[in-house]
Structures are given as C-alpha cells and as structure tokens.
C-alpha cells in the first residue's frame with residue numbers, strides 16, 4: 493500500500509482539496525493496482541467514512557464523486573445529502589472545476605459498488621464508467637467528454653480538514669534525552685519476583701498486523717540499527733506458524749533486556765485456522781516452549797514436543813499484547829472480535845494484564861507519515877484508538893500506537909520513542925501482574 497501513489501497532479505490535488513474544505517486525502521484504492529472490480533474496491537474502501545472517487549478516462553478527463561457516508565455491502569440505498577459529482581473539466585483548464593450538486597438533497601447512492609446513480613464507476617467489474625445524467629444533471633461532454641473508458645480509478649479517504657488537534661491528548665517528550673531515559677528505565681527494570689528475570693510478553697493478533705515487525709523494531713531500537721531477525725511480510729495464511737520467543741541484547745551490553753517477546757501464530761477468523769483459545773491458554777500458562785510448531789487442527793497436548801509439563805512463574809505469560817493494524821479497526825470481522833473477546837476472558841481469568849498495540853499509524857494517517865510526533869494530535873488516530881477500546885472492552889489507557897520499522901534503513905529518534913513508550917507500558921502492566929498476583933514471600937526487596 494505504501495508504494496501505491498496518487499495519479500493526481502499538484503493542481504488537481506489542490507483543486508480537489510479546496511472542493512473538500514481543505515481536507516487531507518489518504519489514498520485507499522487504486523484500480524490499476526488492486527483491480528477494476530467491486531470486490532477489490534470494497535475490500536479497501538468499506539467503512540472508511542467520507543471518501544472521494546477520482547476517475548481518469550482515456551480522453552484525459554478527471555472526474556468523480558464524493559460521499560460523506562461509509563461504503564458497505566448491504567445492497568441498500570444510502571441517502572447522502574452531502575454527496576456530489578465533479579469534473580476538472582480539464583479540456584478547459586482555465587475554468588473552475590465543475591461541481592454538480594444534486595437537486596434532491598435526499599439523493600441515495602446504491603452501495604453495492606461505487607454507484608452514484610448518474611455515474612457508476614467500475615461498471616460490471618470493468619474499467620468503464622456508466623453515465624446517465626438523471627438524479628444528477630450534467631452535460632456529459634463537460635463531465636467526461638463522452639469517453640467512458642477508464643485508464644485509472646482511485647478512492648481517497650477524506651479526512652477532517654482540522655487534521656490535527658490543537659494540542660496532543662497524551663504528552664510525549666520527543667527529545668533524545670527522553671529516548672535515553674526510556675532505554676535506561678527499561679534496561680534497569682527488574683521483575684519484583686526473585687524467580688523471574690524477564691517479563692514474558694505475548695504478541696497476538698491477525699496475520700499481517702505487524703507482530704514480527706514489532707519485535708524487529710524493538711530489537712532495532714536496542715541494537716541502534718535496523719535489524720531484521722523475525723520473518724515479516726504478508727502471506728495468505730499465517731507466516732509465523734511456530735511459537736517463537738525472542739531475546740534482545742543491546743549492542744553495548746552483555747546481558748539481555750529484562751523482557752522477552754513471544755510471537756505466536758496469527759489470529760484468523762475462521763474455525764480451525766489460526767491460533768485458537770486452547771493453544772492461547774496453554775501459552776499463557778507457560779506450557780508452550782520456543783519453536784513449538786502449531787497445528788491449527790489439534791491443540792498442543794501434554795505429550796507434544798515442546799510441551800512444558802511443570803511450568804514455573806518465569807514460563808508463564810506476564811502481559812498479553814493484542815496487535816492490530818490501526819487502519820483495519822473498522823474492518824475487523826465479527827468472528828475476529830469474538831475471538832479477541834474469548835481471549836480476553838481467558839487472560840482476565842488468569843489475572844494477566846493486557847494491552848492493545850495499534851500498528852501502522854503512518855499508513856493510516858498521512859500527517860503521521862509526515863511526522864510521527866503528530867500521532868497524539870491526529871483526529872483519525874484518536875478516533876480509532878477510542879473505537880478499539882470500546883470494541884474490545886479495554887480502557888483507552890491500555891491502547892498504545894506505534895510505527896514499526898518496515899522499510900527504513902536507519903532508526904530515528906521519534907519512532908524509537910513511540911516504540912519505547914509501548915515497551916514501558918508493557919513492563920508497567922507486567923509489574924502489575926507480579927504485584928497483584930504473587931505471593932509476597934517470593935518477592936525480592
């Protein structure tokens with residue numbers, strides 16, 4: 493997605509932004525990359541709030557449609573009094589863009605595809621537009637020069653023109669002293685129970701959420717350079733089918749950091765696929781050892797290789813982190829939410845603290861892509877954090893956003909600070925587990 497670029501030129505982009513009250517535009521879909529089909533369009537564009545479609549025809553006209561409503565697939569008409577069509581009317585560059593507003597404010601677009609009645613994009617799953625002035629009155633020659641063959645079709649999420657809040661809603665110091673302070677806080681942290689040397693933190697979440705990238709990123713922060721140890725990338729099913737526990741050794745130290753990150757198989761929404769609640773419970777209780785190969789059909793058994801029959805406190809999980817791509821918060825299938833809720837119930841039952849890690853904040857908000865420091869000022873990020881907190885029933889204070897290193901060759905201080913903040917939250921949560929749960933006699937002074 494990050495390599496998909498807009499076909500709008502600067503003039504067109506500025507004109508479009510001013511038509512949309514100076515909103516920010518975030519490219520969600522590009523038909524030449526994702527396909528000229530309704531299915532590809534829905535996969536990228538459903539439930540994204542206000543969007544604008546921009547079509548480019550073979551005669552060089554650029555035209556499209558705005559809707560303030562979510563696209564979804566309910567096969568029903570949606571009334572949107574803010575929807576409108578536009579054309580840059582490029583052939584007469586001096587003219588202002590043509591803006592077509594419906595005469596009927598209750599105009600409804602059918603939501604089984606990008607269908608605005610008078611203009612239907614990706615008509616019949618092809619690179620064409622169907623044009624039939626009716627609900628919207630326009631002169632076809634001015635709109636698209638009567639050329640209905642599309643060279644490209646893009647959809648942008650239209651983000652609030654306020655873009656950034658006036659003040660960040662969480663305070664973060666973004667200087668290198670803070671980065672250093674976080675590094676020393678983490679390195680000198682010790683579990684409050686003698687028998688445990690490292691907090692064991694479990695990462696769980698859908699395939700492609702960024703679990704392996706998170707481990708690589710934290711490892712990079714401590715190494716001081718971008719390091720790729722865990723396999724990352726998107727495969728149809730879970731790329732990580734092994735249970736892995738990762739240790740991190742800072743480049744200037746002989747000892748490991750006082751936590752390990754456990755990477756599990758991805759969570760999938762179907763039955764008999766992805767991590768299930770039984771294996772999850774075995775991991776929490778400390779039965780599953782490094783390099784156990786998950787079998788989605790059969791949970792780990794006491795006789796299985798890598799089954800630890802008598803786990804100690806050090807083998808148990810001390811903090812569970814649910815990892816979710818922030819752009820997919822609105823798109824999580826119900827089955828996936830049900831799985832999360834079942835996992836949460838188990839972890840609650842075992843009194844294990846839990847956090848939600850929202851990844852890919854750069855991909856979700858162009859203002860954050862520009863500058864990571866905007867993360868707590870972005871309306872979009874804030875809304876998604878609140879939404880996931882409600883969906884999973886965790887408090888907002890247990891939701892932390894990060895940007896992983898995924899294409900960079902060098903680390904940077906701001907990205908490090910956000911990542912380290914997340915680790916500090918995880919250690920505080922684990923601390924709570926030891927404080928709450930464990931026998932005071934076992935505790936160190």
Ligand SMILES: Nc1nc2c(ncn2[C@@H]2O[C@H](COP(=O)(O)OP(=O)(O)O)[C@@H](O)[C@H]2O)c(=O)[nH]1
Nearest residue numbers: 699700701702703704705724725852895896898
């Ligand atoms: N833009 C962006 N991409 C990311 C981020 N984290 C991970 N990715 C990408 O998302 C894809 C899936 O990540 P991966 O760590 O393999 O996910 P996993 O299946 O949860 O282990 C990779 O191709 C990464 O490049 C992030 O913070 N920002």
Ligand SMILES: [Mg+2]
Nearest residue numbers: 703704731732
């Ligand atoms: Mg992985």
